Amino acid sequence: DIQMTQSPSSLSASVGDRVAITCRASQGIRNDLAWYQQKPGKAPKRLIYAASSLHSGVPSRFSGSGSGTEFTLTISSLQSEDFATYYCLQHNSYPRTFGQGTKVEIK
Amino acid sequence: EVHLVESGGGLVQPGGSLRLSCAASGFTFSTSWMTWVRQAPGKGLEWVANINQDGSEKYFVDSVEGRFTISRDNAKNSLYLQMNSLRAEDTAVYYCAKESGLRNFEFWGQGTLVTVSS
Numbered sequence: 001d002i003q004m005t006q007s008p009s010s011l012s013a014s015v016g017d018r019v020a021i022t023c024r025a026s027q028g029i030r031n032d033l034a035w036y037q038q039k040p041g042k043a044p045k046r047l048i049y050a051a052s053s054l055h056s057g058v059p060s061r062f063s064g065s066g067s068g069t070e071f072t073l074t075i076s077s078l079q080s081e082d083f084a085t086y087y088c089l090q091h092n093s094y095p096r097t098f099g100q101g102t103k104v105e106i107k
Numbered sequence: 108e109v110h111l112v113e114s115g116g117g118l119v120q121p122g123g124s125l126r127l128s129c130a131a132s133g134f135t136f137s138t139s140w141m142t143w144v145r146q147a148p149g150k151g152l153e154w155v156a157n158i159n160q161d162g163s164e165k166y167f168v169d170s171v172e173g174r175f176t177i178s179r180d181n182a183k184n185s186l187y188l189q190m191n192s193l194r195a196e197d198t199a200v201y202y203c204a205k206e207s208g209l210r211n212f213e214f215w216g217q218g219t220l221v222t223v224s225s
Binding site for chain 1: 142144151152153154157166167168207209210212214215216217218
């Protein structure tokens with residue numbers, strides 16, 4: 001199985017901060033990676049697909065980069081509505097696997 | 108607009124069975140891979156199973172292989188997850204999701220809670 005290691009597991013930040021979350025795959029997954037945002041009690045929502053493509057309707061402050069084994073989700077200027085938990089997903093091979101999540105909290 | 112609505116969750120005893128349903132609308136269901144993902148209380152996301160457009164290909168996470176089956180009815184725009192021999196560790200919110208052409212999970216339902224407890 002491909003292990004997805006996300007870091008950090010949590011972070012505290014202020015509105016306006018630049019935030020970066022990393023996901024490392026235990027083996028190469030090309031760009032078969034997506035990022036999701038989940039708020040408490042709600043279903044996840046896709047933010048980024050193919051490592052760097054923005055899902056329709058997602059604000060441009062979200063961006064993704066990387067290929068192979070290392071990937072980054074960046075929020076250029078954190079907004080109040082961005083406080084949530086973020087997950088990466090690899091869909092290169094079975095079983096599909098998620099990172100353990102990164103909780104973004106208000107500082 | 109894509110709309111996915113799960114149903115069928117509830118409380119079941121260990122060893123029991125439950126069948127989840129997912130009603131789909133707003134897209135051509137018969138041309139999409141579909142997936143089930145679960146989330147145990149306070150935990151992260153775990154992919155469970157998926158199925159191709161005509162039901163001829165199915166994949167499962169090891170922990171449910173042989174206990175869960177996935178199926179679909181394209182005439183009813185519906186996806187199913189039959190869960191047998193349920194264990195306490197199967198307790199989770201179960202989400203259905205539409206896969207994109209690139210095979211990630213494009214749109215999600217709101218989820219249905221399954222609780223396995225005596």
